[in-house]
Amino acid sequence: MHWIARAWIAAIAIVFVSAPCAGAQGPKIAQVKKTSGQVTIVREGGNVAAKVGDFLYEKDVIQTGADGAIGITFTDNTVMSTGPNSEVSLEEYRFDSSNFNGAMLTDMRKGTLTMVSGDIARSTPGAMKVKTPTAILGVRGTRFAVQVEGER
Amino acid sequence: MHRIILALTLLLTLSACASRQALFTVLPNPDGSAGAVTVDDGQKSVVLDKPYAASEIVKGSAQPVAMDDAQVQQIFGSALAARPILPSHFRLYFNNDTDVMTPDSERLYKSVFDDIKQRPVYEVEVVGHTDTTGELKHNQELSLTRAGSIREKLIHDGLDPKSISIAGRGPLDLRVKTGDNVPEQLNRRVEITVR
Numbered sequence: 001m002h003w004i005a006r007a008w009i010a011a012i013a014i015v016f017v018s019a020p021c022a023g024a025q026g027p028k029i030a031q032v033k034k035t036s037g038q039v040t041i042v043r044e045g046g047n048v049a050a051k052v053g054d055f056l057y058e059k060d061v062i063q064t065g066a067d068g069a070i071g072i073t074f075t076d077n078t079v080m081s082t083g084p085n086s087e088v089s090l091e092e093y094r095f096d097s098s099n100f101n102g103a104m105l106t107d108m109r110k111g112t113l114t115m116v117s118g119d120i121a122r123s124t125p126g127a128m129k130v131k132t133p134t135a136i137l138g139v140r141g142t143r144f145a146v147q148v149e150g151e152r
Numbered sequence: 153m154h155r156i157i158l159a160l161t162l163l164l165t166l167s168a169c170a171s172r173q174a175l176f177t178v179l180p181n182p183d184g185s186a187g188a189v190t191v192d193d194g195q196k197s198v199v200l201d202k203p204y205a206a207s208e209i210v211k212g213s214a215q216p217v218a219m220d221d222a223q224v225q226q227i228f229g230s231a232l233a234a235r236p237i238l239p240s241h242f243r244l245y246f247n248n249d250t251d252v253m254t255p256d257s258e259r260l261y262k263s264v265f266d267d268i269k270q271r272p273v274y275e276v277e278v279v280g281h282t283d284t285t286g287e288l289k290h291n292q293e294l295s296l297t298r299a300g301s302i303r304e305k306l307i308h309d310g311l312d313p314k315s316i317s318i319a320g321r322g323p324l325d326l327r328v329k330t331g332d333n334v335p336e337q338l339n340r341r342v343e344i345t346v347r
Contacts, residue, residue, distance in 0.1 A: 034236050079236055137191055138192065145227075147174065
């Protein structure tokens with residue numbers, strides 16, 4: 001094969017291999033700062049065991065085992081942590097660091113969650129919410145905790 | 153006998169229904185104050201705005217419930233233990249129309265590294281600002297130059313370039329509100345957030 005043809009095939013292969021990963025995930029919204037026990041990040045394209053330093057993306061779902069716990073910090077400086085037997089979806093997240101505008105919806109399906117709110121809640125009243133199966137929490141600030149009982 | 157079973161079943165069903173579906177509580181700030189949250193159960197919205205003010209959902213309805221530190225530790229202890237170190241903020245000041253820090257700020261700059269040492273992983277945001285003297289375009293460039301010079305210094309002093317992001321806001325986000333063309337030391341600054 002001519003070297004130019006080979007180079008083209010290589011270039012096209014690179015585009016096809018790299019594009020789906022970059023396109024599907026969108027911007028980084030948070031970083032894992034602490035973990036213990038079993039913690040899984042459920043996302044399109046495969047589940048991963050959460051490690052300190054990993055980045056999280058909109059729509060990621062955090063699942064903790066009976067011994068699991070995780071702490072993450074969002075790009076707006078909101079801090080969130082989750083205890084054992086929990087499931088939390090990072091349902092919606094938008095943040096513009098140039099004017100601090102944004103919106104954040106966390107879907108708390110079961111378990112325990114604590115938060116210290118950051119720039120989104122401070123700059124845009126009503127923009128930060130935690131949804132549970134039975135009620136919706138609106139965050140004015142700053143420190144709070146939510147427990148959702150799982151199926152019995 | 154049937155009646156007893158029926159009564160027992162009814163009692164069990166009732167007590168199962170009466171169990172807590174969700175719990176929301178405000179936690180105190182380190183200074184003892186508290187923020188506020190609202191809880192909306194679809195019928196009504198309640199405001200919780202004191203330390204340990206709490207609401208539980210029973211049969212889909214929000215009702216007040218007593219909460220204290222001991223109960224919070226029992227229910228949320230593992231989650232609280234997993235809470236990351238909170239983000240830290242540093243404000244560095246500059247001499248007029250330069251990217252040279254004031255002596256006090258040089259000392260504060262060094263404490264950024266003490267903060268980072270406590271963190272297993274870190275991200276650093278550097279945002280430059282100016283006062284309102286001079287042209288807007290010049291100031292936007294100057295604010296970015298200030299942020300860039302701090303970024304270079306942080307990298308020179310050992311931080312990972314991949315962990316640092318920078319931005320320049322010119323005179324658009326004044327710390328002290330002034331009119332146009334007012335020299336103001338407190339506005340000539342770089343704000344560093346470590347998280």
